[in-house]
Amino acid sequence: MATPNPGFFERQAHARRNTGLLVVLFLTAVTLITLAVCLVGYTVTRSESSNLPFHYWLLSSHGLITSGGVIALIGIGSLIRWAALAGGGSKVAEMVGARPIEPDTRDPEERTLRNIVEEMAIASGVPVPSLYVMDNETGINAFVAGYTPGEAVMVVTHGALTQLSRDELQGVVGHEFSHILNGDMRINVRLIALLAGILMIGQIGHFLLRAGFYSGGRHRSRDGRAQAAIGLVGLALMVIGYVGVFFGRLIQSAVSRQREMLADASAVQFTRNPEGIGGALFKIGVKGGYLDTTSHASDMNHMCFTESARMKFASLLASHPPIDERIQAIQPGLMARLKSRLRDTQPAHATRAATSQPSATRGGAISASSGAISASSEAISAFSEAVSAPSRGTRATPAASVSARVGKVSDQTEAYATRLLADLPATFRTLLYTRAGAIQLCYGLLVHETTDAERHTRLAGLNQHGLLGANPELLDKLLPTIDRLGADIRFPALELAMPALRKLDPDERASLLDNVRLLIHAD
Incomplete structure (x- = not known):
């Protein structure tokens, strides 16, 4: 009897369990590296320790100093790298030359x-990430960066914007939102930081090796034995460090592959449209997704939607499962259907060329089939919306329940987000994208239920410096919509305004918080 295919939630639980095991393996590797360095220290200091067995030597002063030093070095190297990566996703976006x-x-x-991202953010109850585009990248790819959801940025390539249908782009966005909601950005930072700490052991070994040989060459007659010992210790540390980095990258790649499978399953859960993300992956398999114009492509490999750089030992160090495997995991038989549509819309010789050429050179093979894939995706999406969307007379989901659903996307929340965005006047929505409008929104949400006289009195007591003062003209454009939608608009409006609020400098943020506190206490 055939075993049924596991559902999306079962696959997510399985991927989470496997990722936890792989992280434990990573920490085990760090422990083994520490023991290996201690073994080098034991060999060097054995005569001074009265030939103690290794397990006793570990508890001696030499052993404790050596192991403590190794852990401290790994910790320092990791902290330095962590501080650089945890500073904000915008730094990563700027590093690869992306434009906001x-x-x-x-x-x-x-x-x-932006519409897709805003719908997904409102449906999942998280702030709208800042958006960037890599204008010079024709490959289809995307990634998110940032240490917390509040500072996350989403970067897409120009190829993703121009070559994917709306459903396919929605699948990619859903995949990236999964990385935000499941804490993958934080996991990536931690694993990269651990690798940097391990690499420091190899770098110190390389330094000692060079120092030993250099000093030994000039002062061989003075203390050649000591210099040779330094060189040998350096060689041992370098080998341990770089071998540790290699195996650490193996584990990092395995962790990344598990998280990518989880994100694919989550994207289908979010969008209820397996052909969206499946079609995007299929196009990447035909056209490629490599980042060709940035020197940081290999650094970003594990963060991207698909492989961003050509890697040596690809079968071992690949940060993503093969595309065929990913599509098959999304929905069994989907790959065959996508290939069939390609054959139906292409001449026989073109189909053979598309399926036989390397992915980086299959430029136009799928363009004619994209219409068929898009049409099918739109039909599925329309059917799902027709089944799940509440009637127009149904009241929108109360904002009070949004906090209980943070990080969860369903048909109902997707329909709610789509309907809410459609109900927002263009002027209201445009104002939320500006710093001045976002600030006035914060004030408007706190005073919209007061009388005109009370509102005037409370706003007059605010800090009136620059953008931070109350702006009656902007408030008059915001308050009617706030009054009409009431509690339903509070969290979604703030989520839409987050990209603009992030642009405030630290002093402006502090002053805004002071003004908000004044309005709260005046209530």
Whole structure:
């Protein structure tokens, strides 16, 4: 009897368990590296320790100093790398040359991306991430960066914006939102930091090796034995460090592959459309997703939607499962259907060329089939919406229940987000994308239930410096919508305003918080 395929939630639970085991393996590798360095120290100091057995030597002063020093070095190297990576996703986006997408962009493709991201953010109850685009990258790829959901940024390539249908782009966005909601960004930072700490052992060994040989060459007659010992210790540390880094990368890649499978399953759960993300992966398999214009492609490999750089030992160090395997895991038989559509929409010789050429050179093979894939995806999406969307007379989900659903996306929350965004006037939504409008929104949410006289009195007591003062003209444009939608608009409006609020400098943020506290205490 055939074993039934596990559902999305079962696959997510399985991936989480496997990831936990792999993290334990990573920490075990660090422990083994520490013991290996201690063994080197034991060999060097054995005569001074009266030939103690190794397990007794570990508890001696030499052993404790050596193991403590190794742990301290790994910790220092990890902290330095962690501090650089945890500073904010915008630094990573700028590092790869990405351009911020303005909230009020008029570019239709960027507008589509922003609409999808805002819908997903409102449906999941998390702040809208800042958006960036890599204008010079024609491959199809994307990634999220940042240590916490509140500072997350989402970066997409120009190829993803121009070559994917809306459903396919929604699948990619759902995949990246999974990384935000499941804490993958934090896991990535921690694993990279641990690797940096292990690498420091190898770098110190390399330094000692060079120092030993250099000093030994000039002062061989003075103390050649001591210099040779330094060189040998350096060689041993270098080998231990770099071998540790290699195996650490193996574990990091295994962790990344598990998280990618989890994110694929979550994307289907979020969008209820397996052909969206499946179609995006299929196009990447045909057209490629490598980042060709940035020197940081290999550094970003484990963070991207698909492989961003050509890797040596790809079968061992690949940060993503093979595309065929990912599509098959999303929905059994989906790969065959996508290939069939490609054959149906391409001449026979073109189909053979598309399936036989390397992915980086299959530029136009799938373009004619994208319409069929998109049409099917749109049909499935429309069917899902028709089944799950409440009637127009149904009241929107109360904002009070949003906090209980943070990080969860369902048909109901997706329909709620879509309906809410459609109900927002264009002027109201545009104001939320500006710093001035976002600030006035914070004030408006706190005073919209007061009388005109009370409102005037409370707003007059605020810090009126620059953008932070009450702006009656902007408030008059915001308050009618706030009054009409009431509690339903509070959290979603703040989520939409988060990209603009992030642009405030520290002093402006502090002053805004002071003004908000004044309005709260005045209530």
